[in-house]
Amino acid sequence: MTAGNEERRPGGAASKVISVVAGDTKDSTTGQSWLPVALDGVVAGLQNGTLKRPAPTVGRLTGGSHWLYAGRTNGLAGESGCGKSWAALQAVTTEMEDGHTAVFVDFEDDEVGVVARLLSMGVDPGVIQARFVYIHPDERFIHGKPYVDAVVEQRKPSLWVIDSTGESMALESCDPNSDDAVATRFQLS
Known part of the structure; x- marks a missing residue:
């Protein structure tokens, strides 16, 4: 009762x-x-109509719509090998095709593997060279922040991909089971 x-x-x-x-x-x-x-x-x-509805404007899809929200954290979750990196690279591809710069912070692969994927997706080599920023860190973010700030200032990317957040948290000695630690980690990004 x-x-x-x-x-x-x-x-x-x-x-x-x-x-x-x-x-x-x-x-x-x-x-x-x-x-x-x-x-x-x-x-x-x-x-x-006095308030504007949030609309995705990043990661163009077939037909012209988009699936990612600018200025927000957009997450892809799934088991290993399910295609998260491919989906992220597809968003990178459409951003570059639309004249924007995309940044790929890679904790899983290397530059040969990622560029090979972009080429296999049909991205023009000149577009990769002009609009793609590849970062492969092996030290904590605090050490790289000045370089990241310079990329933001100089290149003004429309999309940042962090592949994979699990590995990035490990590099920061962040406990992925601690909500406080994870929240702090995402505030760094």
Whole structure:
């Protein structure tokens, strides 16, 4: 039997449902930032056009649509050998075809393997030379940050691929099972 606004979950754990008055303000020093966000204005703004819907603009697909969101972390997850690197290289290919620079930070292969894949995908050698930046780090990011900053400033890439995040976390001595460590690692990228 449960009382009030508590609900019993399997295993005996209880969750509490709290009612909040709409329009409550949030204060980041009191934990109120965890209050639900009122969405009426967002729904109305997206419907009437006063808010712009996020749209993917990177990684062109056949037909002209895109599948990756600029300025956001877009992740590909799957078992080893399922095609994540190929999918990432396809996005790299379309970015370069569209006149943009793409960066490939590689912890798994080498430059011969990656460039061979791009050539087998039909990418023009001149496009690879002009618009593809290949980085193969073997030391922590803190040591390479000035070089990465220079790439951003000089080349202004539209896409960064990190292949693979598992290996990059290992290089940083990051525990992939620690949410705090993983969050810190992704903030470096």
